[in-house]
Amino acid sequence: xxxxxxxxxxxxxxxxxxxxxxxxxxxxxxxxxxxxxxxxxxxxxxxxxxxxxxxxxxxxxxxxxxxxxxxxxxxxxxxxxxxxxxxxxxxxxxxxxxxxxxxxxxxxxxxxxxxxxxxxxxxxxxxxxxxxxxxxxxxxxxxxxxxxxxxxxxxxxxxxxxxxxxxxxxxxxxxxxxxxxxxxxxxxxxxxxxxxxxxxxxxxxxxxxxxxxxxxxxxxxxxxxxxxxxxxxxxxxxxxxxxxxxxxxxxxxxxxxxxxxxxxxxxxxxxxxxxxxxxxxxxxxxxxxxxxxxxxxxxxxxxxxxxxxxxxxxxxxxxxxxxxxxxxxxxxxxxxxxxxxxxxxxxxxxxxxxxxxxxxxxxxxxxxxxxxxxxxxxxxxxxxxxxxxxxxxxxxxxxxxxxxxxxxxxxxxxxxxxxxxxxxxxxxxxxxxxxxxxxxxxxxxxxxxxxxxxxxxxxxxxx
Amino acid sequence: xxxxxxxxxxxxxxxxxxxxxxxxxxxxxxxxxxxxxxxxxxxxxxxxxxxxxxxxxxxxxxxxxxxxxxxxxxxxxxxxxxxxxxxxxxxxxxxxxxxxxxxxxxxxxxxxxxxxxxxxxxxxxxxxxxxxxxxxxxxxxxxxxxxxxxxxxxxxxxxxxxxxxxxxxxxxxxxxxxxxxxxxxxxxxxxxxxxxxxxxxxxxxxxxxxxxxxxxxxxxxxxxxxxxxxxxxxxxxxxxxxxxxxxxxxxxxxxxxxxxxxxxxxxxxxxxxxxxxxxxxxxxxxxxxxxxxxxxxxxxxxxxxxxxxxxxxxxxxxxxxxxxxxxxxxxxxxxxxxxxxxxxxxxxxxxxxxxxxxxxxxxxxxxxxxxxxxxxxx
Numbered sequence: 001x002x003x004x005x006x007x008x009x010x011x012x013x014x015x016x017x018x019x020x021x022x023x024x025x026x027x028x029x030x031x032x033x034x035x036x037x038x039x040x041x042x043x044x045x046x047x048x049x050x051x052x053x054x055x056x057x058x059x060x061x062x063x064x065x066x067x068x069x070x071x072x073x074x075x076x077x078x079x080x081x082x083x084x085x086x087x088x089x090x091x092x093x094x095x096x097x098x099x100x101x102x103x104x105x106x107x108x109x110x111x112x113x114x115x116x117x118x119x120x121x122x123x124x125x126x127x128x129x130x131x132x133x134x135x136x137x138x139x140x141x142x143x144x145x146x147x148x149x150x151x152x153x154x155x156x157x158x159x160x161x162x163x164x165x166x167x168x169x170x171x172x173x174x175x176x177x178x179x180x181x182x183x184x185x186x187x188x189x190x191x192x193x194x195x196x197x198x199x200x201x202x203x204x205x206x207x208x209x210x211x212x213x214x215x216x217x218x219x220x221x222x223x224x225x226x227x228x229x230x231x232x233x234x235x236x237x238x239x240x241x242x243x244x245x246x247x248x249x250x251x252x253x254x255x256x257x258x259x260x261x262x263x264x265x266x267x268x269x270x271x272x273x274x275x276x277x278x279x280x281x282x283x284x285x286x287x288x289x290x291x292x293x294x295x296x297x298x299x300x301x302x303x304x305x306x307x308x309x310x311x312x313x314x315x316x317x318x319x320x321x322x323x324x325x326x327x328x329x330x331x332x333x334x335x336x337x338x339x340x341x342x343x344x345x346x347x348x349x350x351x352x353x354x355x356x357x358x359x360x361x362x363x364x365x366x367x368x369x370x371x372x373x374x375x376x377x378x379x380x381x382x383x384x385x386x387x388x389x390x391x392x393x394x395x396x397x398x399x400x401x402x403x404x405x406x407x408x409x410x411x412x413x414x415x416x417x418x419x420x421x422x423x424x425x426x427x428x429x430x431x432x433x434x435x436x437x438x439x440x441x442x443x444x445x446x447x448x449x450x451x452x453x454x455x456x457x458x459x460x461x462x463x
Numbered sequence: 464x465x466x467x468x469x470x471x472x473x474x475x476x477x478x479x480x481x482x483x484x485x486x487x488x489x490x491x492x493x494x495x496x497x498x499x500x501x502x503x504x505x506x507x508x509x510x511x512x513x514x515x516x517x518x519x520x521x522x523x524x525x526x527x528x529x530x531x532x533x534x535x536x537x538x539x540x541x542x543x544x545x546x547x548x549x550x551x552x553x554x555x556x557x558x559x560x561x562x563x564x565x566x567x568x569x570x571x572x573x574x575x576x577x578x579x580x581x582x583x584x585x586x587x588x589x590x591x592x593x594x595x596x597x598x599x600x601x602x603x604x605x606x607x608x609x610x611x612x613x614x615x616x617x618x619x620x621x622x623x624x625x626x627x628x629x630x631x632x633x634x635x636x637x638x639x640x641x642x643x644x645x646x647x648x649x650x651x652x653x654x655x656x657x658x659x660x661x662x663x664x665x666x667x668x669x670x671x672x673x674x675x676x677x678x679x680x681x682x683x684x685x686x687x688x689x690x691x692x693x694x695x696x697x698x699x700x701x702x703x704x705x706x707x708x709x710x711x712x713x714x715x716x717x718x719x720x721x722x723x724x725x726x727x728x729x730x731x732x733x734x735x736x737x738x739x740x741x742x743x744x745x746x747x748x749x750x751x752x753x754x755x756x757x758x759x760x761x762x763x764x765x766x767x768x769x770x771x772x773x774x775x776x777x778x779x780x781x782x783x784x785x786x787x788x789x790x791x792x793x794x795x796x797x798x799x800x801x802x803x804x805x806x807x808x809x810x811x812x813x814x815x816x817x818x819x820x821x822x823x824x825x826x827x828x829x830x831x832x833x834x835x836x837x838x839x840x841x
Contacts, residue, residue: 019502019607061684091479137685152541156553164567172574179578183605189607206582207590210604211501212486212508217585219504224577228523228570235570239563277827293784334737387572443503450479450507 001026012444019442022289023202024123026441027188028432029284034431037283047422052417055410056131064134066410067236073405077130078244081415083385084268085125085259085422086166086240088378091231091269093173094120094329097229100222106297108440111290112330114273114281115177117437120425121272123171124418129162131414158242162446172232180217183439244290244388251331251392254319267305267351268381271374275299276426278371280435283364289436292365295448299364302377307354309384324393327397328427335391350380467641469496470594471614473627475603479505482609486511489611492628494792495615499603518587518813523577530572534565594642603636612640671732703757724801724811737794741820743828751825754818758810759826765831777806783826784833796823 017025038375059066069076092114099107130136142163144153153160185205192198241261244252274295279288318331334396335344354376357363365371395402429435442448476482479501486499490513499508509516543555553560582588595612611634613625624638627837629637632716678766679685685837694700694708704711717723726733743749756765764770767783782788787794800819803809814822 023606023686024836063687075801130483133690135685137680144537150546152546154548155538155542155564156557158563161563165565168567168571171571175574175578187605190602202591202596203589205591205594206534206586206588207596208588208593209498209593209601210500210502212501212505212512213514214586215501215504216509217517217581220519221577221581224519224523224575228527231566232570235563235566242563358789433649439503448479448503450483450505 006313010106010291010293011446012088012108012291012294013446014291016446017288019448022441022445023191023438024424025190025285026436026438029431030188030434031192038401038427042427044426045420048416048420049412049424050417052415055279055413056419058412059131060136060416062311064132064410068405068407069148070403070405072396072398072401072403073390075389075393076134077308077386077407077411077415078128080382080385081418082125082128083240083261084229084382085121085128085418087265087268087271087381087385088422089118089121089125089169089173089269090237090265091273092116092121092227093169093176093233094269095273096176097233098119098225100226101230104297105444106291106294108444109286109294109340109436110273110277110298111440112177112180112437113277113435114199114269115180117174117201117273117276117426118269119170120429121269121424122166122173123150123425124422126170126264126423127418158239158246158247161239162243165236172225172229176229177267179221179225179434180437180440182206182229183210183218184434184437186210187438187448188382188434192305215417234236234262237261249331249392249396250325250327251316251335251388254316256312256315256420257302258307260316261309263305263312264351264381264384265303267309268378270305271377271381272299274302275371275378278367280430284430286436289441295367295370296364299358299370301373303355303358306351306358306377309347310352313352314350320456331392331395331440333394335387338391338395340387340391340394343383344391347380347383347387350376351384354380354396375448409460466662467644469615469622470640470642471616471638472622472628472629472639473600473610473612473619475600475636476609476611476632476634476801479609481633482611483507484509485634486609487580487630488694489613490537493619494613494617496614496620498612498614500601500607500610500612502605502607505609519577519581522580522819526572526580528578529571530569531565534568535561536559538564589683592643594627594640598638598640600636600638600640608819721811721815724809727802730795730798730802733798734795737797737834738792739797739820741817741824743824745792747821747824748828750818751821751828754822754824756783758813760820762807766833767826780807785828788833789830792819793823793827 055066067076067078070313077302095107096111097113101110124236133139142153143159182205185201186208189198189201189205192201230279238258238261241257245254245257247253248362277290277295277298281287317332322330323329335341354373357373359367363373390405396403470486474485476485482499482501482505486508489497491513499505499512501508522775539556539559542557549555578655584828600610600612611629611632613620613628625635681689696709698708699706700708726737761768761773762769762771762777762780763783764772769779769782770778771777797819799807800814800822801809
């Protein structure tokens with residue numbers, strides 16, 4: 001470990017590898033046959049996906065009565081899972097856009113992978129509102145198109161804002177991802193000796209020629225996209241939180257929800273990215289590209305956002321007391337000491353207590369411990385959504401309608417299937433596309449930028 | 464080799480410092496049509512090549528604002544003009560509620576349109592048959608080398624001049640690049656293969672859409688909302704002894720607003736006790752006339768003369784202008800309407816109490832008009 005000199009910025013890529021070596025390393029998974037471990041991993045994830053698929057098919061055939069959802073808890077696990085997965089999808093754009101605007105050079109090694117995770121997580125998330133409507137084949141009515149009923153959608157409903165926010169987020173993330181991939185496709189096109197691959201990469205690279213007349217516009221468009229994606233990523237979870245905050249349920253109707261949800265989303269997203277990157281850097285030998293410093297910085301962000309989430313938990317209690325509104329006060333006492341107290345205390349311990357370990361530098365730079373903490377963070381963040389959704393609904397204003405919500409085995413199987421879907425797509429991604437941006441990594445290797453007469457400095461960043 | 468058309472001359476450099484220097488020298492030498500190819504964007508290259516700043520920002524601004532105002536206009540049209548519905552007590556033009564969607568549409572349209580503008584108009588992509596593609600030069604500059612390409616289109620370009628300039632910059636691998644031999648003259652769009660692919664796609668798409676919308680939606684389980692295990696009105700049912708799906712009301716049930724007539728077999732009592740609660744004003748007489756014309760006039764005639772329009776299928780009723788009719792009380796006429804008389808049935812289900820009294824008033828008006836006194840003319 002040794003002592004780190006914080007007066008000198010740590011190199012984003014360790015060891016000053018030759019550029020050709022970066023090409024070789026990053027395109028190796030695409031050019032080699034998958035090994036046994038890969039097939040085992042794929043078998044596990046597709047089995048999970050299959051279990052989820054069967055549960056989903058059964059739910060569509062026999063109806064949503066197979067789930068635990070019932071009055072008064074109409075928003076059970078499907079909405080919990082939706083919010084959870086949208087949250088996971090927030091780290092990608094944060095890393096690729098916000099850290100790009102802040103000129104954090106260490107983002108270059110992890111941005112591609114995080115963006116890919118964003119897209120898969122949002123796709124997984126998008127499934128849940130669709131199946132929650134019960135008849136997903138009629139979901140086209142969510143779009144304002146001229147129909148035979150002459151009816152339009154309700155533009156004042158946060159649920160409709162959600163439709164726009166999530167589809168916009170998915171589209172913009174995909175565009176961002178693809179724009180980043182264009183130069184890498186060109187590199188792969190010029191490397192490959194396989195004829196079919198050559199055709200595919202020629203088409204997907206659109207004929208990129210690494211021309212500096214193009215790089216100039218390319219960098220501008222990257223900046224513009226980052227500029228748009230930054231408010232977008234903040235808006236998406238804000239609007240997801242509006243689904244709750246615009247209603248009048250006690251425990252939901254609070255103005256702290258948008259920042260609280262965004263912080264939570266970044267928190268869980270970083271935990272998921274960190275978890276998966278630990279495997280990626282080990283399996284593909286990317287330890288010098290995705291450095292320990294990078295993981296260290298991600299852990300610091302988790303510590304920060306974890307504290308923000310903890311602050312929100314405390315502030316919710318304070319505001320409930322300060323507001324003097326009786327149902328609000330009851331909702332929070334019920335959360336912490338009511339029938340779902342077990343879920344609440346799992347949430348608090350996983351989200352607020354365990355991340356405090358990241359104050360210790362040795363923990364931040366210890367892979368097994370940080371992995372466990374990040375897993376706990378995601379468990380905690382899932383329970384946060386569970387607590388918010390279920391405790392408020394199960395005990396609303398009318399005590400005669402109170403009920404205890406228990407998810408069924410079908411609910412559980414669909415949740416398992418969502419993990420299966422996400423990780424299956426992730427595994428396929430690692431073998432079909434470069435999981436690290438070749439061009440962006442080259443741009444931040446020491447010595448890759450001209451010195452302009454200065455001493456060989458390492459001025460860099462995405463731009 | 465000389466029959467090929469020259470595209471340009473290329474040279475390779477090893478370090479970013481060299482390529483910046485080379486770019487400055489080439490642009491200083493007055494070349495306009497040249498290019499620098501690097502595996503990643505090299506800092507300071509825009510300045511070295513003397514490129515004007517990218518104008519893509521303007522495209523983003525225009526497309527973004529277009530998205531904002533289009534979203535606002537569409538929402539205004541849908542929620543204010545075309546189908547205004549009050550939701551949650553909000554105004555039709557609920558601007559704060561429109562803001563999230565305006566923002567999302569702005570981002571969406573600006574992102575898509577800016578990227579498409581860059582790719583299609585700034586880069587002229589997709590173009591996968593450029594002379595540089597597939598050359599060793601391209602293979603090097605897409606990996607770890609930095610290259611300069613002087614194009615033959617440039618006014619200053621001569622083969623020797625280009626070679627000399629590149630050599631003076633210490634470039635390696637100075638090679639000419641030629642246009643590909645075959646020039647595709649034939650329009651590939653009209654090839655049978657391509658046309659049949661288009662046809663195939665068209666048939667699959669339209670057939671799939673037709674099947675999904677007109678057939679699939681009416682198959683199990685998609686139609687379970689339409690075919691439910693329940694009995695709808697007018698259907699037969701095996702559950703009940705009488706075979707009807709609909710149930711008769713419990714005995715003694717009365718419909719809302721209709722109290723049963725309490726003087727059913729007591730015409731004298733009715734004539735004596737019942738008093739008309741209405742006053743003969745314009746509105747009640749209009750109601751009375753309307754109801755009289757509908758229910759009474761088929762037998763009694765429009766003016767109560769007993770001139771039935773039923774052409775003798777029923778015996779004609781007596782005139783309403785007889786002495787007996789004129790002198791009977793309002794309650795007595797009301798009783799006849801409510802309970803029926805001889806072959807006349809009860810009209811208590813067709814007419815509410817108010818309407819019956821209004822009809823009585825209209826009959827009174829008819830009687831008076833047929834037997835008017837001098838004083839009525841005043």
